[in-house]
Structure formats: structure tokens, C-alpha cells
Amino acid sequence: xxxxxxxxxxxxxxxxxxxxxxxxxxxxxxxxxxxxxxxxxxxxxxxxxxxxxxxxxxxxxxxxxxxxxxxxxxxxxxxxxxxxxxxxxxxxxxxxxxxxxxxxxxxxxxxxxxxxxxxxxxxxxxxxxxxxxxxxxxxxxxxxxxxxxxxxxxxxxxxxxxxxxxxxxxxxxxxxxx
Amino acid sequence: xxxxxxxxxxxxxxxxxxxxxxxxxxxxxxxxxxxxxxxxxxxxxxxxxxxxxxxxxxxxxxxxxxxxxxxxxxxxxxxxxxxxxxxxxxxxxxxxxxxxxxxxxxxxxxxxxxxxxxxxxxxxxxxxxxxxxxxxxxxxxxxxxxxxxxxxxxxxxxxxxxxxxxxxxxxxxxxxxxxxxxxxxxxxxx
Numbered sequence: 001x002x003x004x005x006x007x008x009x010x011x012x013x014x015x016x017x018x019x020x021x022x023x024x025x026x027x028x029x030x031x032x033x034x035x036x037x038x039x040x041x042x043x044x045x046x047x048x049x050x051x052x053x054x055x056x057x058x059x060x061x062x063x064x065x066x067x068x069x070x071x072x073x074x075x076x077x078x079x080x081x082x083x084x085x086x087x088x089x090x091x092x093x094x095x096x097x098x099x100x101x102x103x104x105x106x107x108x109x110x111x112x113x114x115x116x117x118x119x120x121x122x123x124x125x126x127x128x129x130x131x132x133x134x135x136x137x138x139x140x141x142x143x144x145x146x147x148x149x150x151x152x153x154x155x156x157x158x159x160x161x162x163x164x165x166x167x168x169x170x171x172x173x174x175x176x177x178x
Numbered sequence: 179x180x181x182x183x184x185x186x187x188x189x190x191x192x193x194x195x196x197x198x199x200x201x202x203x204x205x206x207x208x209x210x211x212x213x214x215x216x217x218x219x220x221x222x223x224x225x226x227x228x229x230x231x232x233x234x235x236x237x238x239x240x241x242x243x244x245x246x247x248x249x250x251x252x253x254x255x256x257x258x259x260x261x262x263x264x265x266x267x268x269x270x271x272x273x274x275x276x277x278x279x280x281x282x283x284x285x286x287x288x289x290x291x292x293x294x295x296x297x298x299x300x301x302x303x304x305x306x307x308x309x310x311x312x313x314x315x316x317x318x319x320x321x322x323x324x325x326x327x328x329x330x331x332x333x334x335x336x337x338x339x340x341x342x343x344x345x346x347x348x349x350x351x352x353x354x355x356x357x358x359x360x361x362x363x364x365x366x367x368x
Contacts (some may be wrong), residue, residue: 018341019286022203024240049281052294055270056204056242063267063274064281075275079267083247086239090247091259093233098252100203109217111346112325113232114225115315118309119329120235120321120340124205125305132298144299151303152344156310163210164199166300174296 002070003077009035010062010081017058024058024082028065058082095126143177184253186261192219193246193265198273201294201301204234204241209304211245212311221253224315235344242266303336325350 009031017023025047032038038046046068050060059079066078100106133145151166192214200207208231215221223247227245235246243263250262277284284290317323325347332338 014240014266017240018236018238045282048276049285051202051275052285053270053277053281055200055273056207056240056266057202058240059197059243059267059270060274063270064278067275067278072275075271079271083239083243083263083267085245086237087247087259087263089237089239090234090244091251091256093237094248094251094259097229097233105352108355108358109348109351110225110229110232111318112322112347112354114228114312115322115326116329116343116347117228117231117235118312118316119326119333120231120343121205121208121305121312122309122330123333123340125302125309126202126334128202128298128301128305129208132295132302144295147296147299148303151300155303155307163213163304166304167199167201167297170296170298170300170303172292172296173299174292174294177293178295 002074005035005116006070006074006078007081010066010078011084013062014082015085022057024061028061031065038065107143147173147177184219184258186254188219189250189254189258189262190265190268192238193262195249196242197269200242201297204245205288206301206305207242207245209308212308215249220247226252228312228316232344232348235340248300264321306340321350321354342355 011165013024013031017027028043029040032040032043038108043065047057048056050064053060059082062078062082063075068076070077074176097106133141133148135141147170151169155161155166183342196207196210196214199210208227212224212227216224216227230245230248231241233248234241237244246262247259254261274281285337295363313326317326329343331349332343333340
């Protein structure tokens with residue numbers, strides 16, 4: 001029974017959280033308050049863990065909350081519940097888009113969406129950079145900044161290298177120098 | 179995309195790879211997704227990726243999942259959509275359930291914390307290099323350049339919701355289409 005409720009609660013979260021992982025957070029607090037599955041402070045811990053494990057944050061949170069609530073079946077059910085609405089909606093949208101992709105109005109809309117999305121990526125970079133390159137006193141962390149510039153130059157120069165190499169390099173740099 | 183039928187196994191593995199290598203949300207995933215989807219497998223173009231992100235931003239659910247579903251669907255239909263999405267969530271399921279009991283302890287481990295701080299530096303560099311690559315494709319004329327700058331300013335200075343930004347940019351696209359249509363009509367008349 002708890003699995004059914006988990007699926008339903010996370011389905012709702014997936015359906016109403018528009019705009020990415022952090023948009024699910026208010027819904028998760030609400031779930032905790034209504035069901036008593038987890039407290040607000042437990043959820044804060046879960047968010048912190050989700051942010052520092054690989055994978056999309058929203059998926060991590062659903063898995064973690066589901067696991068804490070009902071073990072491995074809970075993890076699977078909560079995660080499937082979260083992605084199910086997206087799956088349905090995107091399949092419908094993709095279907096419509098494939099039919100109208102040569103329509104000049106649709107083309108014009110997409111052309112103007114791209115620079116906006118680029119700005120959103122730049123903004124996500126800006127937020128992550130603020131966390132990464134500033135310490136508690138809001139001073140720039142010099143070693144990280146230098147590593148960033150070197151890595152960026154290498155990435156632009158050696159375009160064929162897989163991102164995993166750069167991520168691993170970052171991890172090694174962090175252990176040695178930070 | 180390609181003439182050959184995309185293999186479901188390839189879809190699953192590629193998206194699982196993206197899931198493992200994503201640190202910090204859907205936008206941070208873009209450089210890795212670009213590599214797997216655009217460079218390696220040719221499942222979509224860079225422009226299409228941006229389109230999927232725009233749509234993923236404005237539709238229910240997580241952006242990372244929405245983009246995976248989209249690419250899965252366009253390459254292999256409904257089955258592809260399901261497989262790509264399962265691939266994306268699979269690493270999270272495995273990693274989190276396997277480590278759940280020790281995750282809070284791991285988080286306070288000094289070396290793990292340092293490694294993650296270093297990974298964040300690399301992810302920042304990856305994101306900026308992706309933006310540099312995409313800029314040429316996203317900004318093709320003066321109006322699109324204005325949209326990019328305006329969108330960034332609205333985000334940073336006024337904290338406008340991304341959903342509203344994408345929706346407004348879409349409206350600009352509609353307006354540009356109507357202006358162009360009217361101009362073409364006038365040229366025909368003269």
C-alpha cells in the first residue's frame with residue numbers, strides 16, 4: 001500500500017514541478033509534512049546528499065526518499081513515479097513537434113528559444129561558479145580559479161577528449177590541492 | 179537521425195553514462211550529453227539539443243529526464259523514450275540504494291568533499307566550454323543576441339523564473355515570424 005502511495009505522491013511531484021530538480025523541493029517538504037515519512041531536517045540532509053551524488057538531483061532525491069521510506073522497492077517506485085508524467089508529456093510534445101518542425105512559425109519560435117536556453121545554461125554556470133570559486137568570506141579561491149582557467153583552455157584546445165577525463169582530473173586536483 | 183536503426187542497448191548505455199557523469203543538475207549535464215548524443219552517436223544536432231532543453235524547461239518533470247525522453251523518442255519511438263529514461267535514472271538508483279546507509283558519513287569525509295570540490299571546478303569549465311561552442315549556433319543575428327543578453331540579465335538581476343524567460347523568448351519568435359510574413363507580403367504588393 002505504501003508503494004502505491006509513494007508512486008502517486010512522486011507522480012504528482014513530477015507532474016507539477018516545472019523547471020528542473022530544485023523545483024521538486026517544495027513538493028517533497030509537503031510530502032514529508034503530510035505523510036510523516038521523513039522530517040524536514042532529514043529532507044535537508046537528503047537534498048545535500050542528492051546534490052553531491054552523480055545523477056540529476058530530482059532523481060536522486062526521489063530514489064533517496066523512496067529508499068528511506070520503503071527500501072529498494074520504494075526507491076524504484078518513487079523514481080518511476082517521478083519520471084512517468086515527464087515521459088507521457090514529452091512523448092506527446094515530441095510527436096507534435098516532429099509533425100510541425102518544418103512549419104515556418106515553429107522554426108521561428110525555436111530559433112528565438114535557443115539564445116534564451118543558452119542564457120539559462122550560462123546562468124546555471126554562474127550559480128555553480130559562485131559556489132565553487134568563492135569561499136565563506138566571499139573571497140576568490142585562487143587555486144580553483146587557476147585550475148578552472150587551465151582546464152577550460154585544455155577543453156577548448158583538445159576537443160576530442162571525453163568529459164569523463166576532465167571530471168576525473170578535477171577530482172584528482174581537488175584531493176591534492178583543495 | 180541515422181539510416182541505421184539506433185540500438186536500444188546503445189541508448190541505455192549512453193544515457194546511463196550521462197547519469198553517472200552528471201554532477202549538479204540538468205544544465206550541468208549538457209556537455210556530457212552533447213558528447214554522447216551529438217558527437218558520438220549523431221542522434222541529434224546541437225540546435226536540436228537546445229530545442230529539447232527549451233521544451234524540457236517548460237514541461238513537467240526534470241530537465242535531464244525530459245531531454246533523455248525526447249532523444250529516445252525521436253530515435254526509436256516510444257520504446258526508445260522509455261529505454262533512454264530508464265538509462266538516465268538507473269545509475270542514481272544503483273548508487274543511492276547501494277550507498278544510502280553510508281552516504282551521510284561519506285559526505286563528511288574530507289577526501290570525498292575535496293574530490294567533489296574539484297569536480298565542481300571541472301564541471302564549471304565544461305559548462306562554459308559548452309556555452310562557447312553553442313553560442314555560434316544559438317546566436318545568428320542581432321535579435322537573437324539581444325534575447326541572450328536580456329535573458330541573462332533578467333535571470334541574474336531580477337531572478338525571473340526560467341519558465342517565463344523561455345515562454346517570452348518563444349513569443350518573440352512568434353512576433354518575428356509575423357513581422358517577416360507582413361514584410362514579405364508588402365514586398366509582393368510593391
